[in-house]
Amino acid sequence: MKIQMVDLTRQYHELKKEIDGAVTAVLESGQFILGQEVKSLEKDLAEYVGAKHAISCANGTDALQISLMALGVGPGDEVITTPFTFVSTAEVAALLGAKVVFADIMEHSFNIDPKEVRKKISRHTKAIVPVHLYGLPADMDELLEISSSAGIPIVEDAAQAFGAEYHGRKVCSIGKVGCVSFFPSKNLGAYGDAGMVFTDDDSLAEKIRAIAVHGSRRKYYHEYVGLNSRLDTLQAAILRVKSRHLDRYNQLRAGFAKAYTERLRDVVLTPEVPSDRKHIFHQYTIRTEGRDKLLEFLKSAGIPSAIYYPVPLHLQEAYGNLNYKQGDFPIAERLSTEVLSLPMHPHLKEEEVESIASRIREFYGRK
Numbered sequence: 001m002k003i004q005m006v007d008l009t010r011q012y013h014e015l016k017k018e019i020d021g022a023v024t025a026v027l028e029s030g031q032f033i034l035g036q037e038v039k040s041l042e043k044d045l046a047e048y049v050g051a052k053h054a055i056s057c058a059n060g061t062d063a064l065q066i067s068l069m070a071l072g073v074g075p076g077d078e079v080i081t082t083p084f085t086f087v088s089t090a091e092v093a094a095l096l097g098a099k100v101v102f103a104d105i106m107e108h109s110f111n112i113d114p115k116e117v118r119k120k121i122s123r124h125t126k127a128i129v130p131v132h133l134y135g136l137p138a139d140m141d142e143l144l145e146i147s148s149s150a151g152i153p154i155v156e157d158a159a160q161a162f163g164a165e166y167h168g169r170k171v172c173s174i175g176k177v178g179c180v181s182f183f184p185s186k187n188l189g190a191y192g193d194a195g196m197v198f199t200d201d202d203s204l205a206e207k208i209r210a211i212a213v214h215g216s217r218r219k220y221y222h223e224y225v226g227l228n229s230r231l232d233t234l235q236a237a238i239l240r241v242k243s244r245h246l247d248r249y250n251q252l253r254a255g256f257a258k259a260y261t262e263r264l265r266d267v268v269l270t271p272e273v274p275s276d277r278k279h280i281f282h283q284y285t286i287r288t289e290g291r292d293k294l295l296e297f298l299k300s301a302g303i304p305s306a307i308y309y310p311v312p313l314h315l316q317e318a319y320g321n322l323n324y325k326q327g328d329f330p331i332a333e334r335l336s337t338e339v340l341s342l343p344m345h346p347h348l349k350e351e352e353v354e355s356i357a358s359r360i361r362e363f364y365g366r367k
């Protein structure tokens with residue numbers, strides 16, 4: 001069978017009985033938006049993360065936007081984030097009329113550099129949004145220190161890191177607010193779009209919940225300008241099934257990551273995992289100077305691989321009005337030419353990892 005970056009069909013076949021049962025129960029219930037399944041999912045995941053509140057929404061982008069809205073981000077404000085992320089992280093701040101301020105990343109972790117964040121704090125800074133890229137938590141202690149000394153909240157973009165841990169705490173429970181995406185290919189993925197916001201703050205949680213449903217706490221009474229960002233009941237039921245397998249799946253990913261690293265560390269730069277955090281390997285991303293040639297070689301051997309991300313956000317056309325230029329974030333810029341993510345999902349087979357690794361070794365002329 002052809003190797004895939006992410007194989008959701010194999011996963012469905014493994015969980016078919018549970019998933020089909022959960023889906024049928026929702027179809028029989030006649031309840032398709034929010035409802036008991038959504039409440040139960042929120043309760044389960046709040047417990048899993050160790051946060052007081054979990055508020056579901058339609059996708060991870062909305063989770064970020066709603067969080068920034070609840071924190072009052074708007075025109076005249078600045079939001080500090082990394083240029084080396086999926087576009088949503090910056091997009092939501094821009095949509096709210098805030099200025100996106102980028103801070104460069106660290107080479108070994110791909111994550112935002114707290115020292116660079118500190119330099120970017122101004123009296124207009126309204127939020128700091130670190131991204132736990134590829135499933136590895138950012139340096140939260142240093143960021144929390146900046147956050148508390150400057151009085152600026154942290155919104156964790158944990159879209160790629162659900163289940164990851166930093167100093168024994170799950171991501172999404174560390175900043176003021178934590179946001180996650182349940183896009184199908186994520187470690188915990190729905191069969192469509194879904195997202196969630198976590199916080200310990202009671203009044204913020206209420207506001208987030210209201211903003212996600214047209215800014216309303218009581219039907220047809222609108223306190224805030226909000227969004228239509230409700231979670232489908234079907235997605236909640238599917239996520240509840242899959243969430244029971246998440247830790248096992250994350251462990252399988254870590255095992256495949258270890259196998260890749262053992263076979264590849266002498267030919268390419270393999271991901272580093274600091275001992276104070278748990279990486280959940282949403283992506284297994286290597287670094288190499290001959291990246292594009294390696295990608296083509298693998299492609300011709302029928303092995304998929306992907307570049308996350310080929311152009312850092314400060315150099316994207318849509319963010320041209322921010323007036324950043326080539327050279328502003330040298331680490332993000334260099335890594336965007338070096339990174340290559342290999343197939344990674346819990347339904348890989350050991351022999352597939354071995355055959356991918358052998359091909360890469362072959363590319364470098366090594367046995």
Ligand SMILES: Cc1ncc(COP(=O)(O)O)c(C=O)c1O
Binds near residue numbers: 059061
């Ligand atoms: C880092 C990051 N932030 C935000 C998002 C947005 O999530 P969604 O696709 O569910 O809107 C993603 C997902 O792709 C992501 O990878």
